[in-house]
Amino acid sequence: MRVPLLVALVLTATPAAALPEGLNGKETAAIVATAMREAGVPGTPPVPIRSLPPCSHRPHVAALNGSWSVAELRCDAPAWKRALRTTAPAVQASRTAGRDAGQETDVTLARPLARGTVLAASDIVAPDEPSLADREWRSAVIGRRLKVALGPGQPVLPRHLEPDWLVTRGGPVAVRVAVGNIEVLAPGEALADAGLGDLVEVRNLSSGAILRATVTARNMAEVRPNMR
Structure with a gap:
């Protein structure tokens, strides 16, 4: 190609x-x-x-x-x-802050949120004197997407969250293309959720072209010459 x-x-x-x-x-x-x-x-x-x-x-x-x-x-x-x-x-990665999926946490929601909402810092409430685990978990859940709807005051647990995809549908992706000794990055948009090593379709925001790329890191993917 x-x-x-x-x-x-x-x-x-x-x-x-x-x-x-x-x-x-x-x-x-x-x-x-x-x-x-x-x-x-x-x-x-x-x-x-x-x-x-x-x-x-x-x-x-x-x-x-x-x-x-x-x-x-x-x-x-x-x-x-x-x-x-x-x-x-x-x-278990640090994003779970050492808690398993069934263990209670003191990190709760500040307001009711629908399924599919991406959590922002203003959505999360930690106790007045949070433990180290609570501080880590509060930081870790910011940017994650809810798998279920939750009400105010409900604890946020790992089972409530979508998988921690490295690229997410509609999210930004830096698309790397290497041809010989030439290497460039282009701004792109992911058209699906994907994890490390997955093939994902991305839209090149400069040209509008749809490309297939391999996820290599968070918000990064690589187009290889033999991809079609």
């Missing part, structure tokens, strides 16, 4: 030659393994098929959404993010 030229912001503000070469698959796996070992997490990352883009520094490595089952690699200059699945056991 011939990838359309997208009117976009080029990631590299300086010539590519001024930056170090991107890490190959084995080098990427090695820095993720080091980060996991330093965090005391069992498991190893698989060797990724594709190399990382150039970066002016050693990429930052962190657990995605609090779980090392997916590692997130981030570069500041030029700005990019990548997600890499690992063999670490999946654990």
